[in-house]
Amino acid sequence: MTIHDRPEAVDTPQSQSRRAFLKTTAATATAGLVLGAGAEEAKAFAYEPYPTDDELETVVTSCAHNCGSRHMLVAHKKGDVIVRLSTDNGAYQGDAYGTDTEEKPQLRACLRGRSYRLRLYSPERLLYPMKRVGKRGEGKFKRVSWDQALTEISQRMVHLKDTYGPTAIVDQSYAGASYGVLHKSDQIEGLLGRFLGLFGCRTSSWSVPSYQGTTFSSRTTFGTIEDGNEDDAFAHSKLIIMWGWNPAYTFHGGNTFYYMRMAKQRGCKFVLVDPQYTDSASAYDAWWIPIRPNTDAAMMAGMAYHIWDNGWHDQDFINRFTQGMDPGTMPAWAQGQESFQDYISGRSDGVPKTPEWAAEICGVSADDIKKLAEMYATTKPAALKASWAPGRNAYGEQYNRMAAALQAMTGNIGVLGGCAEGVGKAWHAEAVAYPYDEFSNVWYASIKSDRWAHIVLNYPNVSREEAGLWPRNDHLDGVIPNIRGIFWQGSDWFNQLTNINKEIAAIRKLDSYGEGESLLVCMDSTITPTGIWADYLLPIATHFERHDVALPWYKGHYYIHRPKAIEPMGESKSDFQVFTELAYRLGFGPAYNPKANRDYFNNPDWVDEAYLVDWWHNVQSHQGVTWSWEEFKKRGVYKFVLPEPHVAFRDQIEHGVPFNTPSGRIEIFSTTLAQTPDWTRTQYGYHIPAIPKWIEPWESLNHPLTEKFPFHMISPHPRWRTHSIFNNIPWLRETFSQETTMNASDARKLGIQTGDIIEAWNDRGKVVTPVYVTERCMPGVVVLHEGAWMDLDENGVDRAGNPDFLTDDNPSPAGAFAYNTVLCNIRKSDMSHRPGWDQLSTARSHVFRRDL
Numbered sequence: 001m002t003i004h005d006r007p008e009a010v011d012t013p014q015s016q017s018r019r020a021f022l023k024t025t026a027a028t029a030t031a032g033l034v035l036g037a038g039a040e041e042a043k044a045f046a047y048e049p050y051p052t053d054d055e056l057e058t059v060v061t062s063c064a065h066n067c068g069s070r071h072m073l074v075a076h077k078k079g080d081v082i083v084r085l086s087t088d089n090g091a092y093q094g095d096a097y098g099t100d101t102e103e104k105p106q107l108r109a110c111l112r113g114r115s116y117r118l119r120l121y122s123p124e125r126l127l128y129p130m131k132r133v134g135k136r137g138e139g140k141f142k143r144v145s146w147d148q149a150l151t152e153i154s155q156r157m158v159h160l161k162d163t164y165g166p167t168a169i170v171d172q173s174y175a176g177a178s179y180g181v182l183h184k185s186d187q188i189e190g191l192l193g194r195f196l197g198l199f200g201c202r203t204s205s206w207s208v209p210s211y212q213g214t215t216f217s218s219r220t221t222f223g224t225i226e227d228g229n230e231d232d233a234f235a236h237s238k239l240i241i242m243w244g245w246n247p248a249y250t251f252h253g254g255n256t257f258y259y260m261r262m263a264k265q266r267g268c269k270f271v272l273v274d275p276q277y278t279d280s281a282s283a284y285d286a287w288w289i290p291i292r293p294n295t296d297a298a299m300m301a302g303m304a305y306h307i308w309d310n311g312w313h314d315q316d317f318i319n320r321f322t323q324g325m326d327p328g329t330m331p332a333w334a335q336g337q338e339s340f341q342d343y344i345s346g347r348s349d350g351v352p353k354t355p356e357w358a359a360e361i362c363g364v365s366a367d368d369i370k371k372l373a374e375m376y377a378t379t380k381p382a383a384l385k386a387s388w389a390p391g392r393n394a395y396g397e398q399y400n401r402m403a404a405a406l407q408a409m410t411g412n413i414g415v416l417g418g419c420a421e422g423v424g425k426a427w428h429a430e431a432v433a434y435p436y437d438e439f440s441n442v443w444y445a446s447i448k449s450d451r452w453a454h455i456v457l458n459y460p461n462v463s464r465e466e467a468g469l470w471p472r473n474d475h476l477d478g479v480i481p482n483i484r485g486i487f488w489q490g491s492d493w494f495n496q497l498t499n500i501n502k503e504i505a506a507i508r509k510l511d512s513y514g515e516g517e518s519l520l521v522c523m524d525s526t527i528t529p530t531g532i533w534a535d536y537l538l539p540i541a542t543h544f545e546r547h548d549v550a551l552p553w554y555k556g557h558y559y560i561h562r563p564k565a566i567e568p569m570g571e572s573k574s575d576f577q578v579f580t581e582l583a584y585r586l587g588f589g590p591a592y593n594p595k596a597n598r599d600y601f602n603n604p605d606w607v608d609e610a611y612l613v614d615w616w617h618n619v620q621s622h623q624g625v626t627w628s629w630e631e632f633k634k635r636g637v638y639k640f641v642l643p644e645p646h647v648a649f650r651d652q653i654e655h656g657v658p659f660n661t662p663s664g665r666i667e668i669f670s671t672t673l674a675q676t677p678d679w680t681r682t683q684y685g686y687h688i689p690a691i692p693k694w695i696e697p698w699e700s701l702n703h704p705l706t707e708k709f710p711f712h713m714i715s716p717h718p719r720w721r722t723h724s725i726f727n728n729i730p731w732l733r734e735t736f737s738q739e740t741t742m743n744a745s746d747a748r749k750l751g752i753q754t755g756d757i758i759e760a761w762n763d764r765g766k767v768v769t770p771v772y773v774t775e776r777c778m779p780g781v782v783v784l785h786e787g788a789w790m791d792l793d794e795n796g797v798d799r800a801g802n803p804d805f806l807t808d809d810n811p812s813p814a815g816a817f818a819y820n821t822v823l824c825n826i827r828k829s830d831m832s833h834r835p836g837w838d839q840l841s842t843a844r845s846h847v848f849r850r851d852l
Contacts, residue, residue: 060636324669
């Protein structure tokens, strides 16, 4: 109905009364203003008017999280308070206002970054050190001084190391809240890793939940994880296959949509292979191919068969650049062993991987598999963007390796508009400002990240295969760590790793050891579900409250200056301050932070500046930056203008530079895997085939377990959170809800409608959420976004809807996390959903504001 179609208004007693009330109040207000006799002056606001731009100081900064990029934020502040945030307008590098070009696009923040004030000033900000006084997980803490907290932590660290050895404390740092060139939480380059390495007690976590299967594939196939093009290369593609990729939510680059829109305008066709029809498919009018979860490698094998069967492969590319794609490219030492073509054709196992064979497994028709294979093989250049999500499965590495084989056999690697992406790291950023030396990644044991709970629960009866234990060349090789402590730095891993109920049981066991025999420390800027289970909560300053430089995340070629926009709130400190002070208490302060003295805990600014100046000089010498440090600080952002789009492996294809693999080629047949004599002595523990293969996962819609659990649950990343970060932001929760998406035909059979409360469960746990019924999800599949903050009832049911109560920590051989390998059942429920943490943002903050 348009405005012209509206019926005439009809007077009713109610509307007449309302108009009379408005006229009366308006007249009264006017009389008061005009007469002013005995009346106070009318005010338009009940509080101070919102400040205008000319009253505010503008500070260029950025977001700090791994949402798919790190965009520019512009803080507008009055005094020491940020009153609003804006983003890049194109003018900050000295260009004209509105500059937004293919060579120098704007770095516009997403809705998460734009909402950051609500995280900065959240009622759940950690403002003071806190010590647990209630039962583990009960959420009862009292405020203590920094001196008391750090004294007790350091004393307990020494006790655990002396009593239980150099592997007693687990490093669970991650890039959740502290990621810059100086203030860094990270498994490899992080501040915690170096601190525990110098202390001499560290069990590392070697696997990355987001893309470990992909990391394995990229290193095995290409010899590097820097296998990505910069996103401007997408603008030159004629076909983009979004395989498990929803760039509207996880774009993997600062300007992905900008360049993909360019591609669309230039005639590029789009395809989505995914169990659900995403917003990205809608935006690009993509051909949607629904696929059963965990069966991607089978479909790709069917595509490879059809490409070979029709002669659409690029034999010249195969001959020049690959190893083991076919019998003719097998190395001399492996003659007679199985090549990829032997497997696909069925010569080696008697099972041709035809489109018809694949269709039975993946639920995609053979005709659609053939059509996509032809499109991909005959369209030049074409980008098969094999995203991380299908690799977060049992045997997820096989999907990524199969995708790399398709990319290579069609000659779409190293060419503009093609794509070799697995991990997708592109342009190289200079990433470290703090001391990076021999202690930066020292560990005495390294386990697969989500196996810590299994180790605690079963110690000492744990095999190295179960632990995912990395091999060593000393007396600690194969020694299962006796885990007694965990540092959670910039990570909400307790909420985010697989099989949360198993983690809870492990925490309970640590608690049973007795007073002082375990240590759980959570370092973050807000209360988190992980922090609820800690012994100590240490308040960490946000990136608005410390000096640093932002790095692009996987894609993008720029640096953003991050000044200290406001003073730290409460008694917040940076991670670097905390670890430096702990290092002094433990006897190695000068070694840990050589530019500082003991006063760094109270006066860090000049030291941070000194480290960043040295880093900038390194950038100038290595990357040709001409600006001075002062100019960079003044402008706030430095955008590199590349002479041509950055294309991974262009030098290898155009100039004959060897790939960084044992053979110098793209290894479809892996030298390392083929020559591994004893898999039990690897960090993987189990055999991994030398070529990509379809391997049946332990749970799928093809499994007999569907008789008990008929739905396959996938848990993609939401648009409104970065994993669990931003879950408690009211603005974002007004826009999106934590709900389970299911197909309309499935819902009809169960008598379920949109808005009903349902429970999803399996043998590992149960969650409660509202349901959204749609045709945009294939039958048999349910979608529940990861990252909701757990909220357990008295029976251990998660009323908030965190899917990781249903996921399995069973180790996939190459380290892939099986977040999307989940069978469950669904039913309508009379239990209530409790979004508590998000919609009722102050519901629990009182717990952390009282002294007990």
